[in-house]
Amino acid sequence: MATAPKIESTFPRVGRILQQDAAAPVIQYEAPLVPEHVAKFSKVIGYSGQSVPPTFYTFFRWGEFEWLRRMGIPLENIVHTEQVYTYHSEIDPGVVLIAETEVSRVRERRTLKMITMATRLKFGDRLIVTSETSFLATIKGAEK
Protein backbone atom coordinates (compact mmCIF):
# COMPACT_ATOMS: atom_id res chain seq x y z
CA MET A 1 0.00 0.00 0.00
CA ALA A 2 1.31 3.44 -0.92
CA THR A 3 1.69 6.00 1.85
CA ALA A 4 3.65 8.82 0.18
CA PRO A 5 1.75 11.67 -1.48
CA LYS A 6 1.68 11.41 -5.27
CA ILE A 7 4.39 13.46 -6.95
CA GLU A 8 3.12 15.97 -9.46
CA SER A 9 5.24 17.36 -12.26
CA THR A 10 5.79 21.08 -11.92
CA PHE A 11 5.27 21.80 -15.62
CA PRO A 12 3.88 20.12 -18.74
CA ARG A 13 6.35 18.08 -20.78
CA VAL A 14 4.37 17.93 -24.00
CA GLY A 15 2.41 20.43 -26.03
CA ARG A 16 -0.54 19.75 -28.32
CA ILE A 17 -1.52 16.17 -29.01
CA LEU A 18 -1.54 15.92 -32.79
CA GLN A 19 -2.57 12.30 -33.28
CA GLN A 20 -4.16 10.06 -30.68
CA ASP A 21 -6.75 8.20 -32.71
CA ALA A 22 -7.07 4.83 -30.98
CA ALA A 23 -6.85 3.06 -34.34
CA ALA A 24 -3.66 4.85 -35.43
CA PRO A 25 -0.36 3.02 -34.97
CA VAL A 26 1.43 6.19 -33.87
CA ILE A 27 0.73 8.76 -31.15
CA GLN A 28 2.00 12.14 -32.31
CA TYR A 29 2.51 15.14 -30.06
CA GLU A 30 4.51 18.32 -29.64
CA ALA A 31 7.69 18.09 -27.56
CA PRO A 32 8.88 21.60 -26.67
CA LEU A 33 12.64 21.66 -26.12
CA VAL A 34 12.67 24.44 -23.52
CA PRO A 35 16.02 25.79 -22.22
CA GLU A 36 14.70 26.07 -18.63
CA HIS A 37 13.55 22.44 -18.68
CA VAL A 38 16.94 21.30 -19.95
CA ALA A 39 18.62 23.33 -17.18
CA LYS A 40 16.36 21.89 -14.45
CA PHE A 41 16.82 18.34 -15.72
CA SER A 42 20.61 18.86 -15.87
CA LYS A 43 20.67 20.08 -12.27
CA VAL A 44 18.71 17.06 -10.98
CA ILE A 45 20.98 14.53 -12.71
CA GLY A 46 24.19 16.39 -11.84
CA TYR A 47 25.06 17.25 -15.44
CA SER A 48 27.53 20.12 -15.64
CA GLY A 49 27.95 20.34 -19.42
CA GLN A 50 26.59 23.08 -21.64
CA SER A 51 24.78 20.76 -24.06
CA VAL A 52 21.51 18.85 -23.84
CA PRO A 53 22.25 15.82 -21.57
CA PRO A 54 22.30 12.52 -23.52
CA THR A 55 19.25 11.16 -21.68
CA PHE A 56 17.23 14.38 -21.64
CA TYR A 57 14.84 13.00 -24.25
CA THR A 58 13.29 10.78 -21.57
CA PHE A 59 11.52 14.04 -20.73
CA PHE A 60 9.24 13.34 -23.72
CA ARG A 61 8.17 9.79 -22.74
CA TRP A 62 4.52 10.80 -22.51
CA GLY A 63 3.71 8.70 -25.59
CA GLU A 64 5.10 5.57 -23.92
CA PHE A 65 3.04 6.13 -20.79
CA GLU A 66 -0.03 6.75 -22.95
CA TRP A 67 0.52 3.46 -24.81
CA LEU A 68 0.91 1.60 -21.49
CA ARG A 69 -2.32 3.20 -20.28
CA ARG A 70 -4.10 2.07 -23.47
CA MET A 71 -2.71 -1.45 -23.01
CA GLY A 72 -4.08 -1.52 -19.46
CA ILE A 73 -0.64 -1.93 -17.89
CA PRO A 74 -0.09 0.04 -14.66
CA LEU A 75 3.33 1.61 -14.17
CA GLU A 76 3.81 -0.49 -11.03
CA ASN A 77 3.67 -3.64 -13.19
CA ILE A 78 6.58 -2.74 -15.45
CA VAL A 79 10.34 -2.91 -15.25
CA HIS A 80 12.42 -0.85 -17.66
CA THR A 81 14.97 -3.28 -19.11
CA GLU A 82 16.73 -1.47 -21.94
CA GLN A 83 17.09 1.99 -23.44
CA VAL A 84 18.67 2.97 -26.76
CA TYR A 85 19.16 6.50 -28.07
CA THR A 86 20.34 7.20 -31.60
CA TYR A 87 21.31 10.81 -32.23
CA HIS A 88 20.76 11.73 -35.87
CA SER A 89 21.39 15.47 -35.78
CA GLU A 90 21.95 18.17 -33.19
CA ILE A 91 19.58 20.95 -32.25
CA ASP A 92 19.69 23.78 -29.73
CA PRO A 93 16.89 24.21 -27.16
CA GLY A 94 14.23 26.79 -27.94
CA VAL A 95 12.32 24.85 -30.59
CA VAL A 96 9.27 22.59 -30.62
CA LEU A 97 9.98 19.04 -31.74
CA ILE A 98 7.35 16.59 -32.94
CA ALA A 99 7.34 13.21 -31.19
CA GLU A 100 5.90 10.05 -32.73
CA THR A 101 5.61 7.01 -30.48
CA GLU A 102 4.68 3.52 -31.58
CA VAL A 103 4.69 0.06 -30.07
CA SER A 104 7.28 -1.67 -32.21
CA ARG A 105 7.28 -5.15 -30.66
CA VAL A 106 5.32 -7.19 -28.12
CA ARG A 107 6.21 -10.73 -27.07
CA GLU A 108 4.57 -12.82 -24.38
CA ARG A 109 6.19 -15.52 -22.32
CA ARG A 110 4.24 -17.17 -19.51
CA THR A 111 3.30 -14.37 -17.12
CA LEU A 112 5.44 -11.70 -18.74
CA LYS A 113 4.99 -9.38 -21.66
CA MET A 114 8.09 -7.92 -23.35
CA ILE A 115 7.29 -4.59 -24.95
CA THR A 116 9.46 -2.32 -27.07
CA MET A 117 8.37 1.19 -28.01
CA ALA A 118 10.05 3.58 -30.41
CA THR A 119 9.81 7.35 -30.34
CA ARG A 120 11.07 9.51 -33.18
CA LEU A 121 11.73 13.16 -32.37
CA LYS A 122 11.78 15.44 -35.40
CA PHE A 123 12.16 19.12 -36.17
CA GLY A 124 10.20 19.58 -39.35
CA ASP A 125 11.36 16.78 -41.62
CA ARG A 126 14.71 16.52 -39.83
CA LEU A 127 15.09 13.51 -37.55
CA ILE A 128 16.84 14.54 -34.32
CA VAL A 129 16.73 11.53 -32.00
CA THR A 130 15.27 8.04 -32.00
CA SER A 131 14.50 6.47 -28.64
CA GLU A 132 13.82 2.76 -28.15
CA THR A 133 12.50 1.68 -24.76
CA SER A 134 12.02 -1.94 -23.67
CA PHE A 135 9.90 -3.03 -20.73
CA LEU A 136 9.01 -6.24 -18.97
CA ALA A 137 5.40 -6.18 -17.81
CA THR A 138 3.56 -8.59 -15.56
CA ILE A 139 0.44 -9.77 -17.35
CA LYS A 140 -2.59 -8.88 -15.26
CA GLY A 141 -4.25 -11.92 -13.76
CA ALA A 142 -1.63 -14.33 -15.08
CA GLU A 143 -0.23 -14.90 -11.60
CA LYS A 144 -3.51 -16.40 -10.39
Next chain:
Amino acid sequence: MITGPLTKSIPAFTREQLREYAAISGDDNLIHYDDDAARAVGFDGVIVHGMLSMAAVGNFVDSVFPPAQFQLVKFDSRFRKVVYPGDELSCHAIPLEPAMEGVQTIHVELRNGRGEIVCEGAASARPR
Protein backbone atom coordinates in the same frame (compact mmCIF):
# COMPACT_ATOMS: atom_id res chain seq x y z
CA MET B 1 41.40 8.56 -29.67
CA ILE B 2 40.18 7.11 -26.37
CA THR B 3 42.71 4.66 -24.95
CA GLY B 4 42.75 2.41 -21.93
CA PRO B 5 40.04 1.72 -19.36
CA LEU B 6 38.56 4.72 -17.57
CA THR B 7 36.94 4.74 -14.14
CA LYS B 8 35.12 7.35 -12.10
CA SER B 9 33.29 7.22 -8.77
CA ILE B 10 29.94 8.95 -8.77
CA PRO B 11 27.94 10.33 -5.85
CA ALA B 12 25.30 8.00 -4.41
CA PHE B 13 21.74 8.89 -5.32
CA THR B 14 19.64 10.44 -2.57
CA ARG B 15 15.93 9.97 -1.84
CA GLU B 16 15.39 13.67 -2.49
CA GLN B 17 17.05 13.29 -5.88
CA LEU B 18 14.65 10.44 -6.72
CA ARG B 19 11.67 12.65 -5.85
CA GLU B 20 13.06 15.49 -7.96
CA TYR B 21 13.76 13.13 -10.84
CA ALA B 22 10.22 11.72 -10.66
CA ALA B 23 8.84 15.25 -10.96
CA ILE B 24 11.12 16.37 -13.78
CA SER B 25 11.06 13.16 -15.84
CA GLY B 26 7.40 12.28 -15.51
CA ASP B 27 8.29 8.75 -14.32
CA ASP B 28 6.32 9.00 -11.11
CA ASN B 29 6.11 5.28 -10.41
CA LEU B 30 5.62 4.98 -6.64
CA ILE B 31 8.42 2.42 -6.30
CA HIS B 32 10.84 5.33 -6.65
CA TYR B 33 9.63 7.37 -3.68
CA ASP B 34 7.31 5.25 -1.52
CA ASP B 35 8.96 2.51 0.55
CA ASP B 36 5.69 0.69 1.17
CA ALA B 37 4.86 0.59 -2.55
CA ALA B 38 8.38 -0.63 -3.36
CA ARG B 39 8.24 -3.34 -0.68
CA ALA B 40 4.82 -4.44 -1.94
CA VAL B 41 6.46 -5.49 -5.23
CA GLY B 42 9.44 -7.20 -3.61
CA PHE B 43 12.12 -4.54 -3.20
CA ASP B 44 13.83 -3.62 0.07
CA GLY B 45 12.66 -0.02 -0.28
CA VAL B 46 12.53 2.70 -2.92
CA ILE B 47 14.72 2.04 -5.95
CA VAL B 48 16.53 4.41 -8.29
CA HIS B 49 14.96 5.03 -11.71
CA GLY B 50 16.82 3.08 -14.38
CA MET B 51 16.92 6.26 -16.43
CA LEU B 52 18.53 8.17 -13.55
CA SER B 53 21.28 5.53 -13.41
CA MET B 54 21.64 5.87 -17.19
CA ALA B 55 21.80 9.66 -16.78
CA ALA B 56 24.76 9.22 -14.41
CA VAL B 57 26.46 7.04 -17.01
CA GLY B 58 25.57 9.71 -19.57
CA ASN B 59 27.42 12.31 -17.49
CA PHE B 60 30.43 10.00 -17.55
CA VAL B 61 30.09 9.49 -21.32
CA ASP B 62 30.00 13.26 -21.69
CA SER B 63 33.36 13.50 -19.90
CA VAL B 64 34.86 10.79 -22.12
CA PHE B 65 33.42 12.34 -25.30
CA PRO B 66 33.32 16.11 -24.56
CA PRO B 67 30.58 17.67 -26.74
CA ALA B 68 32.99 20.38 -27.93
CA GLN B 69 35.12 17.66 -29.52
CA PHE B 70 32.66 14.85 -30.26
CA GLN B 71 29.14 14.41 -31.56
CA LEU B 72 27.34 11.59 -29.78
CA VAL B 73 25.88 9.09 -32.26
CA LYS B 74 24.41 6.36 -30.09
CA PHE B 75 24.02 5.57 -26.40
CA ASP B 76 22.36 2.44 -25.03
CA SER B 77 21.93 0.80 -21.68
CA ARG B 78 20.60 -2.48 -20.30
CA PHE B 79 19.41 -2.39 -16.71
CA ARG B 80 20.78 -5.45 -14.89
CA LYS B 81 20.25 -4.89 -11.17
CA VAL B 82 18.34 -2.65 -8.87
CA VAL B 83 20.08 0.42 -7.43
CA TYR B 84 19.07 1.79 -4.03
CA PRO B 85 19.62 5.33 -2.75
CA GLY B 86 22.91 5.45 -0.87
CA ASP B 87 24.52 2.66 -2.92
CA GLU B 88 28.18 3.21 -3.68
CA LEU B 89 28.58 3.50 -7.48
CA SER B 90 31.30 3.84 -10.08
CA CYS B 91 31.38 4.19 -13.87
CA HIS B 92 33.78 2.25 -16.08
CA ALA B 93 34.58 2.54 -19.77
CA ILE B 94 36.56 0.32 -22.11
CA PRO B 95 37.31 1.37 -25.70
CA LEU B 96 35.94 -1.00 -28.34
CA GLU B 97 37.03 -1.65 -31.89
CA PRO B 98 35.34 0.90 -34.20
CA ALA B 99 32.19 -0.53 -35.77
CA MET B 100 31.89 2.38 -38.20
CA GLU B 101 34.58 4.42 -39.87
CA GLY B 102 35.30 7.63 -38.00
CA VAL B 103 33.23 6.65 -34.97
CA GLN B 104 34.70 5.79 -31.58
CA THR B 105 32.84 3.40 -29.29
CA ILE B 106 33.21 2.59 -25.61
CA HIS B 107 31.61 -0.13 -23.53
CA VAL B 108 30.25 1.48 -20.36
CA GLU B 109 29.28 -0.05 -17.03
CA LEU B 110 27.82 1.23 -13.80
CA ARG B 111 28.91 -0.95 -10.88
CA ASN B 112 27.79 -0.98 -7.27
CA GLY B 113 30.04 -1.22 -4.21
CA ARG B 114 30.07 -5.02 -4.46
CA GLY B 115 31.48 -4.79 -7.99
CA GLU B 116 28.21 -5.95 -9.56
CA ILE B 117 27.21 -4.45 -12.90
CA VAL B 118 23.92 -2.65 -12.40
CA CYS B 119 23.69 -1.28 -15.91
CA GLU B 120 25.85 -1.56 -18.98
CA GLY B 121 25.83 -0.56 -22.60
CA ALA B 122 27.79 1.33 -25.18
CA ALA B 123 28.29 4.86 -26.40
CA SER B 124 29.52 5.91 -29.83
CA ALA B 125 30.69 9.34 -30.91
CA ARG B 126 32.17 10.97 -33.97
CA PRO B 127 35.04 13.48 -33.62
CA ARG B 128 34.07 16.96 -34.83
